[in-house]
Amino acid sequence: MKKNPLYAAIAVLLSFAVAIPCRAQLTPSGIFTLMEESTSGKHMDTLPQTGPAIVDINSILHIKIDLAALEDEMFRFQGISGSDIRLQKLKEFNTLLQNQNEILKLINEKFSGSTTPTLADYKELATQSDFILDGLETNLDDDLWNELTSPAMEQQFRTFDGPYIVFVINFLAEKAQLLRESLTEQLNVNGEADSSLLIYFRLGAFIKNKSGGRPVHVENFDDISPDSYSEISSFSAPLSDAEKKALNDTRLINDSIQTNTGAATFSFKKLIKSRVDNLFPSDTSRVKFKTVYRTKLADLNRSNATKPAARILVENELSLTRVDQFYTVATQTYQQFAGSFPQALINGDSLDQTFDRFSKLVNDAFSQFKGDVSLYEQSGSRLSSGEPPPGSPDLDEVVNAYDSYAASINQDISGIKSLFSDIRSILDPFRKSYLANEDFSDQVLRFTAGSIPPTGLIELKYIGERKAGDEILVKAVLERGKKAGNRNFEQKTLLRRYVTMARVAVHVKMSGSVILANPYNRASNPAITLQNKFQFSPTYGIFLKWGSRKSKFYNDFVAFGAGLGFSSPDFNLDGTPEFGAGVMLTGFRDLLNAGWGWNFGLDTPYSFIGFNIPFSIGGIQSASPEGFLED
Amino acid sequence: MTVPKSFPLHFPTLTRVNNLDGAATAAEDLKIYINQYLPLVILGDFPDSETMLTNADLLCTQAGALPTQRILWLNDEGILAAVMPELDAAIKSGFPNKVYSYDNIRALSIEPASMKAAYLIFKDPSLSPDPKDIRKTLSTFQMQRAFNAAIALIPDTRDL
Structure with missing residues (x-):
């Protein structure tokens, strides 16, 4: 069989593209669920447990935690056997309590203010409440059941200021806390838990790109200040000269820093080597x-x-x-x-x-x-x-x-x-x-069992400077003790999940390019004196672009766009360009475009293909393809 | 606009715990009551009734309770006998395949639109052949579940 180098090259490229997302990630199912909420709140979807996770660059990331599974993991890490009856009970209680926040939120938002609840709200509360009550009736052991329904508890409810379901939640939460105390009892020294043996849960996030990384704020889980608000606009107007100059200066500085950093590292290595040699x-x-x-x-x-x-x-x-x-x-x-x-x-x-x-x-x-x-x-x-x-x-x-x-x-x-x-x-x-870059600072809070918030939020608009293709690393660990230097210290990573930010939402882009225009029915229009099949012409396009939540390959390499193109061909070769306008499709980071247009000067249609490569024609500087400058 | 019929209170302070006027009109009044409210019907006398009915009243006034939630406590023999066919029919309608003894029923919640029993509470749950009923004795816990079950059955089209 004859070998075809083109196919081989394509196969290599595809295998490379497939391999890109395959990095060390740890996503134990059951404990963490990552969800994306779009800026408008209309899109809310769960990110896949494995494989590429892509979100819009302006969205909100929700990190939902299954507290029952997490606390089970924490106590096992502490050394409690999975068959310990207290641990099994705690897991049951935590499972029943998993929707307590939804219930409390529902009561506070729908039934405690001036809003008039709908029938759906009542039914929702009834359903959520009954999840807990049914679980208790089915699973609670006789002692606790008798305690919950005892005359003493009936008397307590008479004076309780709140709905019965809150009374039950409090009862259950108190019993769960007693179980936690019992499970950590073995760590007690002089009546207090030895903090060097206690298990802490920590969750944090980092933005990562080619230049390194930095921590970003996760609501409820750290004291890191949110960065300044920065929304990636859905309308990318062409840059002004001043902005282009500033961008170019920044590039030069960046290049210079990279070169100097490389030179400095090289010099250090050389210095060290000379010292070793001598x-x-x-x-x-x-x-x-x-x-x-x-x-x-x-x-x-x-x-x-x-x-x-x-x-x-x-x-x-x-x-x-x-x-x-x-x-x-x-x-x-x-x-x-x-x-x-x-x-x-x-x-x-x-x-x-x-x-x-x-x-x-x-x-x-x-x-x-x-x-x-x-x-x-x-x-x-x-x-x-x-x-x-x-x-x-x-x-x-x-x-x-x-x-x-x-x-x-x-x-x-x-x-x-x-x-x-x-x-x-x-x-x-x-x-x-x-x-x-990846280690948690002390600003990332430590939580013991029973005090862990059920959700964390990362508002991407508030993480500061970012660009499409940058990644968010969400990391969660269990730690034994607080100090890394302590002899008991041990860390277990529960979650390492990369989430790629992309421009998924539809956005507008404007770009100049060079097209090869073909007035294909020149036979019927004698005004067209063009001898060649194609004519070079500058064009300027305004088009809509969109990203994918499924394919990194699409976002990085394909990235189609569709819109209008305005060009100035000179089909009659009189030296005065006509005005042409038409529809165009772009792709491959806007490197290529194609479309159909109408020459309004000569009343003739033309088809075209174009290239977005950085050179000037007709006095117009073609912009660089998307992403080329960024790199 | 139909003026709702008012029903007598057992205790002046428990405004959601009603009785029926008398045995003669009990069957008819029960239908009106069920149509007007979302009732938990409690049958006969039981221990520590004051605390239990106070709590039942609280379940009807707490945040998240439907405005139409009511307790109908029937402890008059005549009234009990008069409403028995209606209630038994509601149970049969709500639990068509359930094996039960009407005499063993302490309380039941009823969904107004369908007149079907939504939840059953027993005098002695051990007499019920269904092992799932074993903890269904009268308590605030079970009364709350009875109301939840009835609310869940209300058709989405019904006005509050």
């Missing part, structure tokens, strides 16, 4: 010291008189070996750091600790050796001659070499730590943004 100038003193050490050991071992001095060297050889081993560890650490710059610097403080330990080891080993030599030499003063014991001068030479080595190492370590510190302070803003 690692430890003290290495010379180390080699010298070891040479002196071994030479003197051999010399001192030659004579019985100096063998006691040699013993000091032998006894300290072990600590010297340890220093050597740690020297290797420190070197490797240094090299790893250089290999994964700058993440290694951002992610941990282990480098400083490694070098601190190294420095201590060298200093301790040197002090020990120096002490041993000093003791040996003092023993000489006890000799009758009062002269130093044999071998002392040799030992002094070793002490000097050791001293020089230790001093060099300490100087090097101090220099290296200082260099790291400087790099850290330079990278601090970058570090913060790196961490903010």
